[in-house]
Amino acid sequence: MKSISKILMVIAVLLSTISAFAQIKNAKTETIKIFGNCDMCKATIEKAGNVQKVANVDWNKDTKMATITYDGSKTNQDEIMKRIALAGYDNEKFRAPDDAYAKLPGCCQYDRAIKTVTETKEKGMDMKGHTNHNHNEMVPQSNAPSQNVSQLKAVFENYFAIKDALTKTDVTAASAKATQLATSIKGVDMNKLSAEEHTVWMKVMKELATNTESISTSKDVSKQRNAFAALSENIYQLAKVSKQENSIYYQHCPMFNGGKGANWLSKESVIKNPYYGSQMLTCGSTVETLK
The missing domain is CATH 1.20.120 (Four Helix Bundle (Hemerythrin (Met), subunit A))
Known part of the structure; x- marks a missing residue:
């Protein structure tokens, strides 16, 4: 019975996804990397990116890759990725604002690889032996007033x-x-x-x-x-x-x-x-x- 229930759930999800895609006119489909950790991240990412009959986002928590399908006459990849970044999730196009990232639940605060690389270059640090450090506690030089100006x-x-x-x-x-x-x-x-x-x-x-x-x-x-x-x-x-x-x-x-x-x-x-x-x-x- 459990196996049948799982199969039915998968079919329901697939039908829902197909239905969402079918409603989108002038559909373009692309893949892009979005950082995140868990099912809660998936829900937030997809909610931020989705627009009824305009854009649909399907994010895989294991690969960190998202398949986005959108109406090219009404939106574009940048607009979708911008909304997702503003929700707190770094992606290949935009880095999330620090305050948006900080508001994510603890389980959703993924390792910010993009930020860590930037800080490493600026500070001349050797990352060997630092992989277990909490990089969120590091104060990035990018917040210095002189750099802002x-x-x-x-x-x-x-x-x-x-x-x-x-x-x-x-x-x-x-x-x-x-x-x-x-x-x-x-x-x-x-x-x-x-x-x-x-x-x-x-x-x-x-x-x-x-x-x-x-x-x-x-x-x-x-x-x-x-x-x-x-x-x-x-x-x-x-x-x-x-x-x-x-x-x-x-x-x-x-x-x-x-x-x-x-x-x-x-x-x-x-x-x-x-x-x-x-x-x-x-x-x-x-x-x-x-x-």
């Missing part, structure tokens, strides 16, 4: 350069600086961000890239400014959790976008409006100071 400094500086170009209504300069920002975004090593920065970065990185591309490829200053408004909101979210060398001013223009308004960040407390340039250079106010 250096990882994101180029992102902020290129953003401010775009702001200055738009203040001067210089379409060519704004495009060039946006191209530089795109490069600095790609150059960020998430493993060296603080836990808070890491969490926010994973949420905004796709939109940052999209906003930046819109500015870099456009020759129309009004389109650049619209994209800059969206870019500013994402940069603001990042600036709020990042350590800054100097104060940053979050400023507001009440007139932009038909009176709906828009915000931007500046290294100066003096208002220099990037949405209207010389037409209304001093229009606006500082609504928050980030230190």
Whole structure:
């Protein structure tokens, strides 16, 4: 009877999986490694990755490999892996934020091989004889304030350069600086961000890239400014959790976008409006100071 019950359970699971796959249109199937330990990990990983009729994740706790099937017109592998990382699980695409990992139950706190390798390179340690150490108790150098600033400094500086170009209504300069920002975004090593920065970065990185591309490829200053408004909101979210060398001013223009308004960040407390340039250079106010 037990054998029959097990067979029936397996058949039920297979039928459920086939049914889930059948509901997904434009289906693409890929495999990727996701770190974890147990059946509880499996439940959490699959719950984080699954979206009804859009994405299905099947994770094997023994091989640590996941089969993901998704509608390529509605999502992609990065979006699925990002959700799983935010749930606390490192994978081949994204490293989970430290605070998300720390919230996992004890049985689910897998050996963070990705983090250990990074720390070993930075500290010049010989891992021989250290395999039984609790690496979660080691304080990674990546949380040092100086490294946090250096990882994101180029992102902020290129953003401010775009702001200055738009203040001067210089379409060519704004495009060039946006191209530089795109490069600095790609150059960020998430493993060296603080836990808070890491969490926010994973949420905004796709939109940052999209906003930046819109500015870099456009020759129309009004389109650049619209994209800059969206870019500013994402940069603001990042600036709020990042350590800054100097104060940053979050400023507001009440007139932009038909009176709906828009915000931007500046290294100066003096208002220099990037949405209207010389037409209304001093229009606006500082609504928050980030230190």
